[in-house]
Amino acid sequence: MITFTMNGAALQVERGSTLLEAAQFYGFPIPTLCHMEGLSPYGACRLCVVEIDAKTRSRLVSSCTYPVQEGLVVRTASVRVVRTRRMILELLLASCPQSKTIQDLAAAYDVRHQRFRQEYEDCILCGRCVRVCEQQMMAKAIGFRGRGENRGIGTPFDVQSDTCRLCGACMYVCPACELRCSYAEPEKAICGGCANLSPQCVNVDKFDDIMCYMNPCVACEIVQR
Amino acid sequence: MMGVRMNPEDIFRLVDKHNGRHGCIVSILEDIQAEYNFLPRRALRIVASRTGRSLVDIYALATFYRSFSLKPKGRHMVSVCMGTACHVRRSPDVLDGFEQHLGIGAGETTRDREFSLSTVNCLGACALGPVTVIDGEYYRNVRSGDVGRILEHACRDENILKMTEDEQVFSVNVSCPHCNRSLMDHEHRLDDYPMVRVTVSFRRKHGWVRLSSLYGDYRIESEYEITPGAVVQFFCPSCHAELRSGRLCTTCDAPMIILFVRGGGTVQFCSRRGCKEHMLDLVDEEDMRS
Incomplete structure (x- = not known):
């Protein structure tokens, strides 16, 4: 067991735990976006930042990737942490304002407006779909490609992958597009049309910026751009 | 695809050359890029299946690095520097000049696959600016009016490689x-020595090649441009027999070519364009007698 201090309380966790796991175990809320149980930590969204006191000065680290160390002093909701998270949310909101997940997170942190030009991106590159495809579905049908501002996610050569089983997990875990896929039945998280292979989406013309790796999408019968 | 003939066997060879080593994928892709001037889709699929890696990973690598291209590149690479120092010395005008002269935009390739135009952010040669690099040769203080002359210069004397200053130059009679x-x-x-004439065949093209007969000199003249890194089959122009020695090049594993040297002995050289592996095995006249 490792002893450390979180928000002033002396706590103990098992060796090898991350700061996020420790905080969740002891009930300190930390918002996450790219983190998902069952997937490897990725540290892409930076929303789970916490402040740790190193020897000389405090610094911000992503709690989902930082392992707990003996004697570490952690603050999960300091002024600096909250200010940073609000900034990250503002930027996420600017790149993907239509995402319900990001809107909810922003509302929880009282981000009511954002100052940047809205981009309406399809993707925030959190890598959830890539990891779920590789680590849970054992398919590795989609992955990152390009770099810098051209970085994106998709199948190799943008053609339907041989290893894709059309399971729909990538859409299910996506924080940016999950709601767009359940357009026809808003009360469900996902329409399930992909699973039973029957077209369910009635208002097809409302899917103007759908993000889906199934080509063609069997749920809404839209041929991918 | 795209009119490029690709032999799966060549890809197998390139994969097997590096396979198993840590970080071998980049080396494999580099070799394929050198061979074909781009990464054909089918080649990437073969690399994936042969190395047991997923196509997603290989595609990610191939799209990450700018030295790899998924589209065919031209024979000559024109890179116009757009760094700050070159920019203030009007490199955008130079780029405009190249674009108009070649009829393509930056990042594109001419239809005849002669030129690929690209921009680079800084070549580190700011004092020469505005600077343009074509096939590794630097052109300094480029003006938009110089473009035609520079492109002509780049096309000129393609196959004439600079002769090394070797004191022990001698001609072999093969x-x-x-x-x-x-x-x-x-x-x-060539340099007043007769040249060696053989027939070559590569990628279904058949033609003559004249090699310098000076030992250690790599200058050639050929009917067709032979892309660097291509492995070429050599034939006797008289009896049309293939001139393979049965040995493989110790540097690049391409077959070695063998010729008899008049007076006794053999000379062998690598069949890969650009590989300088060669050996001379002369039989001494005294050994012959004994």
Whole structure:
């Protein structure tokens, strides 16, 4: 067991735990976006930042990737942490304002407006779909490609992958597009049309910026751009 | 695809050359890029299946690095520097000049696959600016009016490589190991030595090549442009037998070519364009007698 201090309380966790796991175990809320149980930590969204006191000065680290160390002093909701998270949310909101997940997170942190030009991106590159495809579905049908501002996610050569089983997990875990896929039945998280292979989406013309790796999408019968 | 002939066997060879080593994928892709000037889709699929890696990973690598291209590149690479120092010295005008002269935009390739135009952010040669690099040769203080002249200069004397300053230059008189007819072409001379004439075939093209007969000199003249890194089959122009020695190049594993040297002995050289592996095995006259 490792002893450390979180928000002033002396706590103990098992060796090898991350700061996020420790905080969740002891009930300190930390918002996450790219983190998902069952997937490897990725540290892409930076929303789970916490402040740790190193020897000389405090610094911000992503709690989902930082392992707990003996004697570490952690603050999960300091002024600096909250200010940073609000900034990250503002930027996420600017790149993907239509995402319900990001809107909810922003509302929880009282981000009511954002100052940047809205981009309406399809993707925030959190890598959830890539990891779920590789680590849970054992398919590795989609992955990152390009770099810098051209970085994106998709199948190799943008053609339907041989290893894709059309399971729909990538859409299910996506924080940016999950709601767009359940357009026809808003009360469900996902329409399930992909699973039973029957077209369910009635208002097809409302899917103007759908993000889906199934080509063609069997749920809404839209041929991918 | 795209009119490029690709032999899966070549890809297998390139994969097997590096396979198993840590970080071998980049080396494999580099070799494929050198061979074909781009990464054909089918080649990437073969690399994935042969190395057991997923196509997603290989595609991610191939799209990450700018030295890899999924589209065919031209024979000549034109890179116009757009760094700050070059920019203030009007490199955008230079780029405009190249774009208009070649009829393509930056990042594109001319239809005849002669030129690829690209921009780079800084070549580190700011004092020469605005600077343009074509096939590794730097052109300094480029003006948009110089573009035509520079492109002509880049096309000129393609196959003439600079002769090394070797004191022990000597000419070898060679013949076919199968029919023993002389391969020396006395009509065409290089530095006043007759050249060696053979027939070559690569990528279904068949034509003549004249090699310098000076030992250690790599200058050639050929009917068709032979892309660097391509492995070429050599034939005797008289008996049409293939001139392979059965040995493989110790540097690049391409087959070695063998020719008899008049006076006893053999000369061998690598069949890969650009590989300088060669050996001379002369039989001493005294050894012959004993």
